[in-house]
Amino acid sequence: MVGNGFMGRAHTLGLTVASLLAPDLPPVQLLSISGRDSNKARRSADQYRYREAFTDWRAQIDSAGLTAVDVVLPTELHHPAALAAIRAGHAVLCEKPLAVTAADAYEMWQTAAAADVVHMCGFNFRFAPAVRLAHDLVASGEIGQILAFDGSFLESLGLPEYDADSAAVWPPPPQDGALLGLGPHILDLALWLAGEPTVVQAQSKKLNPSSAARDDFFGGTLQFRSGAQGTIRGSRVAGGVTSECSFTVTGTRGALRWESPRLNELWHITPGHRSTLIEVTRPTDPFMSMWWPEPGHPISWTETFIHQAAHFLRAVAGMTTVRESAADFEDGYRCALVIDAMAAAARSGQPTPLAWPAAGLATP
Structure with missing residues (x-):
């Protein structure tokens, strides 16, 4: 769990309860959690039953034994953390928005697709x-x-x-x-x-x-x-x-x-x-x-994170695909395209067209 704030708690709860309620899921081991403050990171590890606490998410992603990485850092850190996890060969669940800009989101999607790793963007309302x-x-x-x-x-x-x-x-x-x-x-x-x-x-x-x-x-x-x-x-x-x-x-x-x-x-x-x-x-x-x-x-709203976690775990285990009912990094990129276009329209006061990529690897 890369991040130990509000969403770190929500995602941890989802992973823990999903593994209890869905008997078809593989066992889940909570290996590590990270945060900028060492004392808070240690308290989070103790409270949520993670084995280790880190203050350096780069060292955390490079640690042994990982299968999947859940990125719940501030938005500006989604891009570097997710790329590091992908390049290490891990499945990645990243909170929304996928990135600050569509260009960064595109790189995340392309890198994940080329690496052939499971990639999912956390739009939890899809799971209501x-x-x-x-x-x-x-x-x-x-x-x-x-x-x-x-x-x-x-x-x-x-x-x-x-x-x-x-x-x-x-x-x-x-x-x-x-x-x-x-x-x-x-x-x-x-x-x-x-x-x-x-x-x-x-x-x-x-x-x-x-x-x-x-x-x-x-x-x-x-x-x-x-x-x-x-x-x-x-x-x-x-x-x-x-x-x-x-x-x-x-x-x-x-x-x-x-x-x-x-709901x-x-x-x-x-x-x-x-x-x-x-x-x-x-x-x-x-x-x-x-x-x-x-x-x-x-x-309640809480259960949307449990449904999301269950789907992610099934995708990591090869039991389903992310897109069967969730958003992957391509969806996160397409959403970022609209956000960028709306920001541009707000600055210019003019209608802004969108240029959509073809499915699969494409040039933005």
């Missing part, structure tokens, strides 16, 4: 059962041809009242800002559900001048290759909303809506304005076979 059900319904044609995708990710942790005095309780927003920090989550869902955008327009703002983030609000529109239209926004200064990721995908025969605070629910709206609330808790629903034998028992 209701989100997976929405994807399956879209893919099956249940709501017809996609006409629109509307998504948002709203938080309030960038508001001034969360600065300084509240930092001990709520950490300040990362320097990534809203576009790079929140944007990849909702843009990955847009790509997954509606396909590739060909043109984007965007704006971004810094509304809290005391924040360390480069921006704390963004909004934009997407024109998809299919002809569908999209709107997207993200904010760290959305007062009254602690954290909410949501989307509506609309087709010629209906629409689907999901909101993260009601187990999916709304299915038909053209006659008849709305059906699907409670996605049945054992036959996506991922729910790991949990309870009776429907109606909800799961």
